[in-house]
Amino acid sequence: MAERFAGSVFVGVDLKTETNNGEHHTSEIAVKQLVLRRGQSFKLAIELAQPFDPNCDPLNMSAQTGSKPTEEAGTLSHFGIPDRVKRSPAAKAVWMVTLDLSCMPRQGILNLVVTPPADAPIGEYSLTVEHKSKKAFLATLVLLFNPWCTGDTVYLSDEKERQEYVMKEDGIIYRGSGHYLAPMKWDFGQFEDHMLTICMKILDLNHKHNDDPAADVAARSDATYVSRVISAMINSEDDYGVLQGRWGGPYIGGKSPSHWSGSHDILLKWLRQDFHRVKYGQCWVFAGVMCTVMRFLGIPCRVVTNFDSAHDTNHNLLIDTYHDMDGVRENDNNDSIWNFHVWCEGWMKRPDLFGDGKFDGWQVVDPTPQEMSDGIYCCGPAPVKAIFHGETQLNYDVPFVFAEVNADCVDWLILEDGSHLKCRSDTKKVGKYISTKEVGSMRRLDITNTYKHAEGSKKERDVFHYATTRDYSKDDYDYYDYEKYEEEYEEYWRELLEEEENTNADTEENINNAGTAGSADRSSEENPENITPRPKLSLQFKEEDKPENGKDVKLKLVVRGTNKDDLRLSVTISVQAMRYNGTPAAKLKKEVTEATLQPSKDLSVPILIPFLLYTKPMLDCESLKVSAVVTNKLDPDQPYLAEDDVVLVDPPISVTMTDIVRVGRECLAEVTFTNPINLRLTNCTMAFSGSGLLREEYEIQLPDLELNKRFIVKFPLVPYKDGQKTLLVDFDCSSFRDIKASCTVDVKPAFLI
Template sequence: MPAIGKSLFEGVDLQCETNNTAHRTEEIRVDQLIVRRGQPFTLTLNLTEGFNKTTPLFINVATGGEFATQEQGTMYLLAVPDLVEQSPEAKAVWKVELDAKSSTQTGNLILTFTPPADAPIGLYKMVASYKDEKMSLAELTVLFNPWCAEDSVFLDDEKKRQEYVMNEHGKIFIGSADFIFSRDWDYGQFDESMVSICMNLLDRNLKHKKDPADDVAARCDPIYVGRVVSAMINSEDDNGVLEGQWETPYDGGKAPTHWTGSISILKQWQKNEFQPVKYGQCWVYAGVMCSVMRLLGIPCRTVTNFSSACDENQNLIIDKYHSEDGVDKRISEDSVWNFHVWLEGWMRRPDLSEDSRYDGWQVLDPTPQGESEGIYCCGPAAKEAILKGDTDLKYDVSFVYAEVNADCVDWLVKSDGSLEKIEADQKRVGKKISTKAVGSDEREDVTDEYKYKEGTKKERSAFMRACTTLEDHLREKNKLAAVNILAETAAGNLTIIETENEPRSLNEVSVKILNGTTEETDAETLPPPPKVTMRFEEVSKPENGQDVSLNLVLSSESTADRPLSISISIQAMKYNGKLGETIKTEKKKETLLPEKELSIPILVPFSVYREPMLDFDSMKISALVKDIENPDHPYLAEDNVVLLDPPITITISGDVRLNIPTEAEVVFKNPVNETLKDCSLTVSGSGLWRDEYFVKLGDMLPSTQFRVKLPVHPYKVGQKTAMVDFDSSVFRDIKASSTVTVKK
């Protein structure tokens, strides 16, 4: 017997390194126990006396503190040997086994625990009771487990698990459908601070504040967790991680284009007592959410939708307005973004069907574009539901469906304020939907997973289904007319024959459905002339700092000469479609000859676009063409030109060894004939720098080059990516990266 006053418990070995390695969490840290549900882990408990099996060892496992209950699955009572009669209402049944290698005579107990595959994720406490004494056995974190077949996030492909859970580095695609670029993003989900940050994030959501017991219990479900994380990444409702800003100046924070990864943002949020970090835009929101989801164990990936619709009035039609000089002046509630980045998370959807048809990738979007059930979040929207047009399903399928498959209608705003329809376009929205390929940095096109091929019967059938399932919702908002309009538009049967003086949207335009035929109101009405087709051609790659040169090429099947009036406008544009200053306008009269192409040169000198484009993402080039002899049939062509940044490089040469200091070299040459002021560098990269490393460079004279060497302190082994951001008065946030392998 132990001496009087001596504890029955000698100590416990949590075997953190062994357990974490088995659970694929050792990259986070090995001094804390971090396990995945549905998978066993082992610890050793040493008593100061022999263990008598007639006197059970009780172990209470709980999450949620004082609110934990067996009925909600947040607490469970274990016993060795198992002599406990559990409540029939107990959920989330844990298991414990006494390993055969244990020495009961000496009190050396090797205990193997298995969290259930449906356990709520989060921080747990294990308290052991033996005879009349208690001991805090362990504090541990339980995560989702995509390696466990019983877990609702199970992904049956090791290469995909390595990419979508374990990979700390990614590519996010930006630009436009015709100018696609990739941006390196450091997810860094296995940074040692991430468990603390993510648990704090879950505990600060509005649902937790309202009912902490229900919130913690609901964390067994990745559907619920996905919605919570989507809401918490933005700051609209709940002091979440990121505050959005789509306009300059970015006072009190950093421009969204500055960021190269998630960790510096998440650390700043925690360090500043959970006040929102300034500032984010869609790719930043998505990148940060991807980091949190991967840490929690939900397979996920960022996805970019080029020509992404924002359908504010929820009628699956995007209205765009153009003045007669080609300049897009009229404000519309709707918009088409050059690109929009969201997230896909992998999970089962038993809430939608019993046959697993909606399982798999789900769209989650933390960018605060609108409320979902009263909170700024979006999804999870089953990708299969988006493809089929099942817009009545939760969550937010109709919103995402519009982003990838809304129809566009272009309107000419005449001088008297009336509208003339230019064209209806079923193919403009939802192009080249992109994600990083598994195991490489290549772009994978996943458009076919969101929509059937444009113009096919399947695609139009899905569109009609989407319209039909939205009908009840739209009727409640007095938008039934819009449903009829878009249904006919889908079938190609809509003809505008009359307009009001100042309509504000398609719903206010007087229309008549003609069932595929044109109703003749005048016996002498002539058919329209053959269409003038237009396209833009690059003369050279559009580079920031150089003149931009394009050709507008026109052609027609007409057999007669076509005198044309051509209005060209060039405007600065944000990636979300918001227009800035008009850079240049031109008006010309040219004649299009039969069976000939007409080429109109367009030149935009750097000196002309330098100031207007400083804080904008692309040039919107519009050409409005009218047949002088048939002016009632205008033609429109548009192009979004994204400028290539001048080159910058970062390299780390030689062998890179763990915990041995080395250097990175950054090289950049000023390509323009003016001084770059307020130049600075920021370097970052998980495993190479623990925090962003900032260097102020001063001014750069024309045509000069700098070579800057920066200290590197590798602290993790494996393949790591060094990233650099260069900022100045002329070139904003130019980026480069290089990959190195850190060896022991």
């Protein structure tokens, strides 16, 4: 729509907002405001009161961003027709304008083609024009990164990937454990209401902007810098960040992290709370929100889950875990292995590292506040290629991420006298099934081989050695050739799958590796020629049935040995409720039994964990840690330790749409849930959300639910965007915490009148 000017050489301007936003892939962001991508031209029309003669009276324009714009910083640009504008010799990020062939200068109709440079700082700009010594304000526009532009550092060549990593508003985040990979639908909602205001505020409220606004705005030309700012701003540790982290209840004054099903409700709450932190988040929530902001700003982004993720606090690439003599994990372990940890990957070039593009591509950026980086709680961007090659000297935070996927593990038993007995070491435990959503489908994409060589391979150990010593004397290592190691990785996966089959693994989403075992590391002064070799034991956990929340959990410990005679064993079984970040929350059970292991036979020890024993502690936990310590009664100084992480599967809940769904027309969603336990469910709530379906989360209270009784909840909604959308449901009650359900909704366009 053209804007008219009164009493001026300028009659009016038409910003062609609808056309420009459509061509710049921003029409879902704004209808009335110009939202553009750098490196791509846009059109506007200016009507003058008199004919236009550029040789006599040029048309000069200016674009500026920030409170202290300068040409040298690239935050101010002067340009015009003809382009005889005086510029600073050090001017950066120069804009250009040309006359479109369709213009009619003799009638004063100027159709202009304006091009912001591909290295311009992103953010909010003022666009002005000057002609015959008269100035006019044309527009406030927003400039974003442009993954469609070859000159932009975030350029992504594949259109399907651009649609997935920039434009798609929903996806999957993987949780659970290395034994059970649990997909969870997540609504990113980057094009929902108020997202433009929210994302601009995230940039302006970061502490670097407060310290030096001009330098901060100028640095927004760099995707590396911007992604680092976002990483810091999603958590609230240092500034006016979005989310407060909390790794255990009670969650007073906020929502449990498991409540959230999407990013937009969190960001909208932050906006409405006048930019005070939202309570509470954990790693998958932090990563989901960061992915939303990155995609909005135009940086291709995906959410990645690392199973059995190391948190190496002393930076020695060793995770030391301490157990009491019953196998119970101690609370004061500084290092830890998280069941899973979730971060983001952003796609960008890294000219700050090397000019040859060696470390361009996916970069780890992690907003979860774990450790400080340059004095603030943020992480990355760390090039995935640098992690793969062990280049731990590079920016940013490569050593920390390298440890998350590569650290070695050592387990210690704490003896009665306080001394420590090394009972197990494992170089293969950390960094399994590194997962993200596959482009264009809802399947899991395993990207472990982009982070490291196959576990246990010579190349993997070489890189580990190089990362810790900076010594790469191996002359057979090809730094650049990923494809060279494909065969090695295929062999690794074949061996891993065979191992899973031997431990009753049934599906990809229920990868059930048996708990590993190790014997104590004690030296002996006895002459080995004069003694009988000690029999070796192996311990494995096996599930009798799929572990379901609401039912007793049944496992068995299988003990195998090399003994030639009957072996009398002491078996201690302990069960703990565990938070997903590797910290114990409660001791649930301890059983000590004695049994005889016969030669060439397996010993099976049944383990029962009653529902009533675990139900309350597991409301605030993600898994059960089952530990076994087995000792030979005749050789008690050589204990064996094994562990298993049991993730409980929630009872089923279904959601369907009852009719054809159309924009602007009320429809009904129907949710069904049956109480499977012999307890009354109280404090029942159900929350509904979904981009394009509901403008914000809607929560309802439900009555109590008795055993075998069911809810049938019919919820009305009016879609406001067409296309394929996802409706998300969260059910919470006294015995089950945040059971999730979702359904795909095909929203038809509105009827034309």
